[in-house]
Amino acid sequence: MSEYGLRAAGPDDIDAVLAFWALAAEGTSISDDRAGVARLLERDRGALLLAERDGVLLGTVIAGWDGWRCHLYRLAVHPAARRQGVGSALLAAAHARFEALGGRRADAMVLEHNDLGRAAWRAAGYAPEEQWRRWTRPLT
Numbered sequence: 001m002s003e004y005g006l007r008a009a010g011p012d013d014i015d016a017v018l019a020f021w022a023l024a025a026e027g028t029s030i031s032d033d034r035a036g037v038a039r040l041l042e043r044d045r046g047a048l049l050l051a052e053r054d055g056v057l058l059g060t061v062i063a064g065w066d067g068w069r070c071h072l073y074r075l076a077v078h079p080a081a082r083r084q085g086v087g088s089a090l091l092a093a094a095h096a097r098f099e100a101l102g103g104r105r106a107d108a109m110v111l112e113h114n115d116l117g118r119a120a121w122r123a124a125g126y127a128p129e130e131q132w133r134r135w136t137r138p139l140t
Contacts, residue, residue, distance in 0.1 A: 004058055004086065006093050009048035011041055017048065020057045025076035026114040030138070040064075049093050051077075051086045059086040063094035063106075070094075070103035075120070091124050109134075 009017060014037045021032060031037070040047055044064065051059035058081040062073040072094060077086045098106055110121050110128075 004051050004053040004089075006049060006051050006089060008046045009041060009050050009060075010045075011038065013048075013050065014038060014041070016057055017050070017060060020060060020078070021074065021076060024059075024078050025074060026117055027111050029074075046097060048074075049090055049097075051090055059090050061087075061090040061094050063097050065098060065101045065103060070098040070101075070106040072106055072108040075108070075117070087120055088124065 014034055017037060018032065018034070021028075029036075031040070037048070040062065047062055047064050049061050049063055050057060057078070059075075059077040061075040062071075064071040064073065072091075075087060075090065077090075095106065106126075108121055108126055110117050110126075112118075
């Protein structure tokens with residue numbers, strides 16, 4: 001596989017990221033729109049990490065840090081680039097970011113029905129904590 005680079009996303013990447021998620025990510029989020037991604041980038045410019053080769057997006061992960069916990073969202077790798085180390089490189093960059101910020105443990109949002117995603121997270125050393133269940137409430 002030819003080399004790829006990792007970098008933090010900027011405002012000019014929003015449309016490409018949204019199109020990429022439509023192709024490569026499982027499911028959708030209430031925040032999967034221009035305004036949602038723009039708010040993320042404004043709040044934490046280094047949170048959305050991209051892997052790309054020759055200007056082509058290969059993968060993403062959101063490595064969110066709220067000052068208390070380390071949260072991972074939207075780990076997605078282009079179908080043609082899977083099993084080539086892109087996801088592992090993105091997670092290594094996310095973990096390094098968290099450690100530099102003082103984080104102690106990372107958690108990941110993983111859809112129950114996403115078998116491919118669950119296998120990828122398990123391979124990266126993550127495991128479900130069965131005693132926890134995510135509770136949500138829409139704000140609007």
